[in-house]
Amino acid sequence: MATVDITGEQFASTIEGNDIVLVDFWAEWCGPCKQFGPTYKAVSEKHSDVLFTKVDTEAQQQLAAEAGITSIPTLMAFREKVLVFSQPGALNAQQLEQVVDAVKALDMDEVHAHVARSQAEAAAAAESNPATAGKTSGPQDGSQIPEA
Numbered sequence: 001m002a003t004v005d006i007t008g009e010q011f012a013s014t015i016e017g018n019d020i021v022l023v024d025f026w027a028e029w030c031g032p033c034k035q036f037g038p039t040y041k042a043v044s045e046k047h048s049d050v051l052f053t054k055v056d057t058e059a060q061q062q063l064a065a066e067a068g069i070t071s072i073p074t075l076m077a078f079r080e081k082v083l084v085f086s087q088p089g090a091l092n093a094q095q096l097e098q099v100v101d102a103v104k105a106l107d108m109d110e111v112h113a114h115v116a117r118s119q120a121e122a123a124a125a126a127e128s129n130p131a132t133a134g135k136t137s138g139p140q141d142g143s144q145i146p147e148a
Contacts, residue, residue, distance in 0.1 A: 003044050003052045008063035011055070015078050020050045020103055025064060025074040027057045033073045036090035043096045050100060077103045082111055 003024070006014050015021055024040050026033035044052035057064040057072055067076070070088070077085035077099060084103055091099065 003041055003054050006053045006055060008060050008066075011063055014051070014053060015081055018051045019080060021078045022050060022052050022100070022103075023076040023078070024052070024054045025057050025067065025069045025072055025076070026054060027072055029058075030072050032090040036073050039091070039093050039096060043093060043100065046097075047100055050104075075099070079103050079106055080108050080112070082108075082115060084111065 004014075006023075022040075022044075024033075024036070026037065028034075040052060040054075044050070055063060055067075057069060067074075072088070073090055074086065074088040075091065075096075076083060084106060085099055
């Protein structure tokens with residue numbers, strides 16, 4: 001499958017409507033982004049069960065800001081609506097394949113349980129100390145994939 005360009009208006013529905021979604025945040029002026037683009041496209045053609053998307057950070061500045069993008073390219077992977085991987089920097093084909101394989105291999109029952117525990121701990125901490133409400137000590141998104 002080829003890559004699909006998405007906008008801020010499409011982002012949430014794309015994540016919610018697909019089991020596995022990879023998102024490449026990029027810009028036309030970015031040299032590493034241009035180098036990563038053909039690799040991303042080639043790997044996308046090998047995995048018809050994964051939706052490979054691209055977000056142009058220049059055209060979608062608000063989405064990039066909301067996603068916390070501070071360096072491009074940045075690759076994010078979502079599985080069952082949970083952010084399970086996020087890493088800035090261009091990957092080679094082997095590294096990207098490892099990310100895709102790792103995302104596919106995740107035990108999502110375990111990931112969802114981890115997310116639920118983290119949310120419960122954050123809620124309990126906020127209840128016991130209202131001054132720290134909304135502040136967390138680490139990722140609350142179920143990230144379990146080591147950096148490539």
